[in-house]
Structure formats: structure tokens, C-alpha cells
Amino acid sequence: MTRPLNFLHLTTFYPPYSFGGDAMYLYRLCHALGDLGHSVDVVHCRDAYHLLHPGPPEIPMPDHPNVRRHELRSRWTWASPLLTQQTGYPLLKAPALRRILDGKPYDVIHFHNMSLLGARTLAMQPRHGTAVKLYTTHEHWLVCPMHVLWKYNSRACEKPDCLRCTLRGRRPPQLWRYTGQLERASRHVDQFVSPSRFTARMHAERGFPRPVAHLPYFIERADGDWRTPAPRPHPRPYFLFVGRLEVIKGLQSVIPIWNRAPDADLLVAGTGGYEAELRALAAGNPRIHFLGPLPQSRLAALYRHALAVIVPSITYETFGIIIIEAFARKRPVIVRNLGALPEVVEDSGGGFIYNTDEQLLNGLGRLAASPGLAEDLGERGYQAFLKWWTREAHLKFYFDYLVQAAAKRYGRVPWEDGPEAAVNHTERGTACRAS
16 A cells, blocks of 8 residues: 655746746645645745735635745845755755755655746755655756746747847846756756647657656546536636746737727736736737636636637647636637647637637637537547546646656665555555545
8 A cells, every 4th residue: 555655846936936837736635635745845945026016916725735836035035945956056045955955854845937946956966764755847947047948038939049048138147057057956866747749749859858747737627617607707708818927828919909809808817017017918808807816716718708718828838727727617728830839620620729819719719609608628638638638637647757766766666565556546546634
């Protein structure tokens, strides 16, 4: 039988001190592991959050009784993440990281967004236990100083020109990236995984020397949202955009064409650094409504009653978690043909992929005119969601990778008591919780 495991997750941002979908994925994963009876520690850098967001988080997030959150904070505040960004070392955070690493015998150490924890953290070894190390490529940080392959702060990167791109993006250049430090540190990781095949391929094409496997994201089932939906949150038919209001998310490409869209509104849920410009761009159109940042409880009804969800990102998304949030409510999506977005739609058949404004308008028109088509595409998305993107599916893949990494590193699975290694890991997790 598998005993309860000790997990350590390390990341720059974790809810509520976070901004994007990668942090929400980690939050869900930590809670899922906690529900199975495992002990979970998660380390994040509060100084890094306040470097970008001086005030408190807008939306509080409840903690799980089996998940312990460690906030890295320094009396030097902004200097701590800046020194890490410049050197690749945790420096001011190193003593706290060392105390946590040596605090218990960890079985699994899982790295996430490491940009402001430092590449050298990958090489830190706990003094006790037989831990395996996993790294999820939520962004392209391993191959891109700007994290998102956004070239010259203006377009998706077709060919690396990193130093000039960093300077144009008004970021301090990271000279440590030219020393081989990242390659050396990456040797201490047993398995790299990516939420999409596209992102795994991009790492290989951009020269990352380690193999990257495919481990899709997940969200919790939301069956109640479509079986007994909340009241309609908006009086008119509408399409929905959910996400950070930043240039790379592409909403500015949708707003100017909305005067040619079918007779439906555009609801925008989210906030970000580009919000003022987007509001100004939409000021003359009464069919565009900005809702601000919303908790998942309020987003549920918005998803369920939407004609479709639009994902117009203009850079290389590593997955597009908004897509499966729509699929979980049986709603279709319309996505730009870029990055991992088309991969998720092609795997599901749950929406349309567009290249041009005219193709986007055509998709909007078809869905507005045919409720039956929207229901059919939404059902396809939902069936694919059940197969690939639920908690149960994810945990099976996740524990399979952990077992493979442990067997490769140690010649055995340290947390297994006997020959049960081939047993389904979701069943093992249930057995752990029961014991």
C-alpha cells in the first residue's frame, strides 16, 4: 500500500498572491493532493507579488487543512526578487528555502514558476528523504528571459534575439543565462512536464536540452453549473472573455470589430495592467461591458449562459485553461490559431479556430444564429473534458510520472511497500485517504 506522501511545491506566485492560470492550477493540485490525505507544503515569494502589485490581493483564497503555505518575505522587499532575477540564485531567500527543505523528508519536490526563486534552486538538495523532482513548464521561462516568447514587447517570437528583446522589453538582462547555469541546474530535475504538446515542442526547438513530457492541466468538475445553472447574469445574449487584461491576451483585437459582431454583447471578466487602454478603446460601444476581477463562484454562471468563450491571445499560450473552464460548463470556444490553443480545440472538437477577423466574425455569427450548434460543440468539449482534464484523469497521469521518475532515480519506488506499483494511482490515492 502507498503511504501518504510529503509534497513540496515551489513557485514564485501562489493564490491569493498570484495573477494567472498557472497559479490556479497549482492551487487546485495542492488541494487535490490534500484531499487524498497527503501532506503538502507550498513555497511562494510574496515580495515578488508586491513588486508587481503593491496592494493586497483582490480575491481571498481559502487554504486547505493539509496544505501549508510558506511566504518568502525579506526586509529588503523588492531587492530580493531583483537579485534573484539578476543572478539566478535565491540569495536572500536561500536560508528560508534551506530551512523548509530540511524540515521534513519530502517524497516529491515539484517546481513551477521559478523565475523569481532562481534557477539554482533546482539544484538544492534536501538533507533527508528520497525525493523525486518534477518541473512543470507553465511558461517558457526555461528558454525565454521574457517568459512568454513575446518579442520586442510587440509580437510572438519567431526567432530568438534574447538580449535585444530583453532590453526593448525594459527588463534587466540576465547575463547568468549565458553561463550554462540553467543547464547545470536542470540536471537535478528528474522529469520535466508541459501542459501541452505544443509547449513541449517549443522547448525542444528553442534548445532546451532535457526531454519534456505532456501533462495536461485540470479543473474540478462543474456539473452543477449546467445541471442546475444559476440565474442568467446578463439580460442580453453575450460572448465572454475571461483573463488578465494585458496586451498579450489580445482583447484589443476583438474590441474594434465588435460593431460588426452579431447582436450580442461582449462581457469581459478580469483585470490587469492594460485595462485602462482597453476600456478607452471600448468606450464608444455600449455592447461591451467590463466586469472586473471575479471569483470562480461568479464566473460559473457567466460561463454557463454565454454563447461562447473567446480566447484571442496573440502570443504562445502554454495551454489555455479558460478553454476547459468553458468545456466544464458545456460551452463552446472560439480561439486564435496560435500556441497551444488550437491543440486543445482540435483534441476536443469543442469550438472554432480562427486566423483573421473575418473568420472570428463568422464564428460569432454562426453560434449566435444556431443555439443547437453551440450546444453540440459544448457537449463535445464536455466529453473531452471528462476524458482528459478532470482531477481524476490528471492525478493518474501525475502519479504515473512520479513513479516512473522514482524508479529511474532509485531503481525502486521509495513510497511503495510491495509489488503494488502497477496499481492505478487514483485508486492508491483513495486508499491513502481511507487509511
